[in-house]
Amino acid sequence: MQGAYLEKQKVLVTGAAGFIGSHLCRTLLDGGAEVHGISRKAQLDSEGGMHWWQGDLANASIARDLIAAIQPDIIFHLASYVAGSRDLRLVWPTFESNLMSTVNLLTMASEIGCRRIVLTGSLEEAESNGGETVPSSPYAAAKGASSSYARMFHALYRTPVVTARLFMVYGPGQQDTNKLIPYVTLSLLGKQPPKLSSGLRQVDWIYVQDVVGGLIAAAQAPNIEGQTIDLGSGTLVSIQTIVQQLADRIDSRVELLWGALPERQMEQTRVANIKKTYDSTGWKPQTSLTTGLECTVDWYREQGGSLHKPN
């Protein structure tokens, strides 16, 4: 992406050191915004003019002090404990890092005021088909509850919040090597057979730089407060197809261990409604799956790709 995005505006990015956050911060800095990032770990100021803050947003007084000190025009809330596992041990960290951090930021943004707060929802949130919904994981429950709070804050307090519902994001710089594309890419580059489930799940994959464009559109488009917009490709592609494309590109001689991992419980299939997103924001994805996978593989190859933590 090139151009002026939120030029000269004060922008707070939570989760700024993460996969999507770091791409977003680079684009905002290139576009001339004053970018503040928060991480729980100490980060070095100055890289490209970035202003770093340290703290845990699950702590209400830290969230309050942060918003009061920065007084941001725009908040992008990406901080999150991102994990799809159904493990009981994930209930508390996802509740704290996802739901409490979101409620804290929504409260402070309502009290202190800002022009727009963009939350990041997820394709994993349970889809309502009229009846009651059951989230498929602690992460999905926390994300669904966060979106519900967003709607309440907008309805009751006129908080200028927009939820960008992200589909399966991939691209250079994804640090979590348990995620499918980094795991399979690094396995194949290291000539290790990747362990896979059946691969039958159909997923809507979206390239990270397209997501960055969508988040910026969510911050800028007029009259969409209170709404949820989908950021996906609008197309379903199976895990089998993705893995096969990676194998064809990297090394088709490495065995693919289909069925070596169990299926996850309650896996859902959801596709982004990108027509609705385009109508309300003018955003649509630009990167084909072929180009996106090529850029991703090239990046891991340049890093000297190897898998430190096989599944």
Ligand SMILES: NC(=O)c1ccc[n+]([C@@H]2O[C@H](COP(=O)([O-])OP(=O)(O)OC[C@H]3O[C@@H](n4cnc5c(N)ncnc54)[C@H](OP(=O)(O)O)[C@@H]3O)[C@@H](O)[C@H]2O)c1
């Ligand atoms: N990647 C995807 O496919 C996908 C799909 C749908 C939705 N999303 C959403 O998009 C957002 C960004 O995802 P990502 O893939 O970039 O995740 P990520 O790489 O794991 O980054 C998330 C960041 O959140 C920070 N964080 C977590 N808890 C925090 C807390 N309590 N206070 C302050 N910072 C905290 C972590 O930074 P520190 O460790 O530095 O504090 C981490 O770098 C998340 O909200 C995620 O749910 C992602």
